[in-house]
Amino acid sequence: MKQTRNTTAKTEILKLISQSTVALSHSEIQNNLDGLCDRVTIYRVLDRLVEEDLVHKVVNIDGGVKYASCNHKEAVHHSHNHIHFSCEECHTVTCLEDVKPSFELPKRYQVKEVNFTVSGICPECSS
Amino acid sequence: MKQTRNTTAKTEILKLISQSTVALSHSEIQNNLDGLCDRVTIYRVLDRLVEEDLVHKVVNIDGGVKYASCNHKEAVHHSHNHIHFSCEECHTVTCLEDVKPSFELPKRYQVKEVNFTVSGICPECSS
DNA sequence: TTGTTATTGCAACATTGTTGCATTTTATTT
DNA sequence: AAATAAAATGCAACAATGTTGCAATAACAA
Numbered sequence: 001m002k003q004t005r006n007t008t009a010k011t012e013i014l015k016l017i018s019q020s021t022v023a024l025s026h027s028e029i030q031n032n033l034d035g036l037c038d039r040v041t042i043y044r045v046l047d048r049l050v051e052e053d054l055v056h057k058v059v060n061i062d063g064g065v066k067y068a069s070c071n072h073k074e075a076v077h078h079s080h081n082h083i084h085f086s087c088e089e090c091h092t093v094t095c096l097e098d099v100k101p102s103f104e105l106p107k108r109y110q111v112k113e114v115n116f117t118v119s120g121i122c123p124e125c126s127s
Numbered sequence: 128m129k130q131t132r133n134t135t136a137k138t139e140i141l142k143l144i145s146q147s148t149v150a151l152s153h154s155e156i157q158n159n160l161d162g163l164c165d166r167v168t169i170y171r172v173l174d175r176l177v178e179e180d181l182v183h184k185v186v187n188i189d190g191g192v193k194y195a196s197c198n199h200k201e202a203v204h205h206s207h208n209h210i211h212f213s214c215e216e217c218h219t220v221t222c223l224e225d226v227k228p229s230f231e232l233p234k235r236y237q238v239k240e241v242n243f244t245v246s247g248i249c250p251e252c253s254s
Numbered sequence: 255t256t257g258t259t260a261t262t263g264c265a266a267c268a269t270t271g272t273t274g275c276a277t278t279t280t281a282t283t284t
Numbered sequence: 285a286a287a288t289a290a291a292a293t294g295c296a297a298c299a300a301t302g303t304t305g306c307a308a309t310a311a312c313a314a
Contacts, residue, residue, distance in 0.1 A: 005260055005311050026301075038263050043302065045261090057188070061242045063270090065190045065301090085236055101230035101243070105223065108250035109212055115188045115244045116228070123235035132280050132291055153270075165294050170271065172292090190302090192270085 004052065009037040013045050014054060014069075023058045023066035023084070023093035058084045058093055061119050066093050084115075087122035094122065131179065136164040140172050141181060141196075150185045150193035150211070150220035185211045185220055188246050193220050211242075214249035221249065 016032055017024055024032075030042055037045075046067055049055040058066045068084075083099045086092075101116050143159055144151055151159075157169055164172075173194055176182040185193045195211075210226045213219075228243050 003260065003312090007261065007311075009262080039301095040264080040303085041262055048261095059186050059188060059190050059244075061184075061186055061240055063186050063190060063192045083230060083232070085232070088239065096232065099230055099232055101228045103210060103226055103228035103243070103245075105210070105212070105226055105245065106250075108253065109245070110248040110253055111245050112215065112247035113188060113245070115242075115246070116230070117186075117242045118230075118232065118236070118238050118240070119242070120239035121237040123233075126235065126237055130281090130291065134280075134292065136293080166270095167272085167295080168293055175292095 004048065007045075009041050010045050010048065012036060013042065014049060017049075017055055017067055018069040020069075021094070023068035023095065025064060025066045029067070058095075058117065059115060060086050060093060061117055068093070068095050082116070084117045085122060086117055086119040087125055088119055089121055089125035092122065093117075131175065134172075136168050137172050137175065139163060140169065141176060144176075144182055144194055145196040147196075148221070150195035150222065152191060152193045156194070185222075186242060186244070187213050187220060188244055195220070195222050209243070211244045212249060213244055213246040214252055215246055216248055216252035219249065220244075 012033060013029060016029060026042060026046065029046075030039060033042070046055070046057075049067070050057050054070060055067050056070050058068055060066065083096045083101060085094045085096055087094075105111065139160060140156060143156055153169060153173065156173075157166060160169070173182070173184075176194070177184050181197060182194050183197055185195055187193065210223045210228060212221045212223055214221075228241075232238065
């Protein structure tokens with residue numbers, strides 16, 4: 001496997017994502033970093049973080065891509081089989097790690113990844 | 128409510144999507160139409176078809192947006208609460224209308240839409 | 255400290271989606 | 285059948301998002 005190195009860009013981006021309660025988009029990350037590194041670098045760092053399983057990629061119903069930290073609850077290789085909630089009001093995407101959907105596919109389908117996004121109004125916005 | 132009219136563009140696009148066994152992207156539709164209408168028109172027709180509930184929008188794990196026909200099994204207003212399978216080999220997206228996922232959100236969340244995409248290897252490609 | 259190579263920055267490009275506006279087309283009304 | 289209102293289209297221009305090649309830089313193992 002290819003070596004990977006720790007750089008300020010990677011560290012800062014991972015910190016940002018980890019400290020956020022909601023999933024962040026590329027542009028949100030870029031704004032937060034305030035010129036620390038190039039736009040392209042952010043794309044590449046995000047790819048690496050996903051590759052290394054430190055972060056997961058969430059695709060919104062409108063097609064927007066966001067990134068959220070992985071809370072490794074499972075021991076070795078955690079599954080990303082959980083729900084993301086996307087608020088139509090404030091446009092935040094939240095990981096609901098504890099809600100596990102159940103479903104049953106015809107067995108000829110080999111499942112490798114799961115992406116379950118529910119959209120509507122989040123608790124913050126519905127009050 | 129705003130009136131809606133039948134045009135060749137709309138008819139052809141809906142026919143394309145209906146006759147396809149897999150979900151189609153904007154560019155795939157554009158290629159198939161072979162210059163029948165403008166790129167922008169396709170976007171607008173697709174929006175209308177989704178609006179009118181004749182077609183549904185599927186967002187892939189890689190962020191790509193595709194469109195699939197709605198098979199109105201339910202009487203009045205069918206739910207789009209079903210699974211889409213995205214094959215990593217042939218990049219086709221298939222609607223598995225019959226597979227209904229079950230899940231339970233904290234009740235403060237108001238659900239309006241659901242998008243459940245599973246990716247892996249489809250039966251065609253795994254043989 | 256040095257050498258290898260992963261990582262970055264920059265520039266250029268590709269893809270996807272949106273908006274404004276003048277023109278055309280649909281379908282209703284006269 | 286002609287007139288009409290507004291829905292739909294085409295075009296041009298723009299915005300956002302993502303990708304690639306390549307030379308320069310930085311991380312880290314020896």
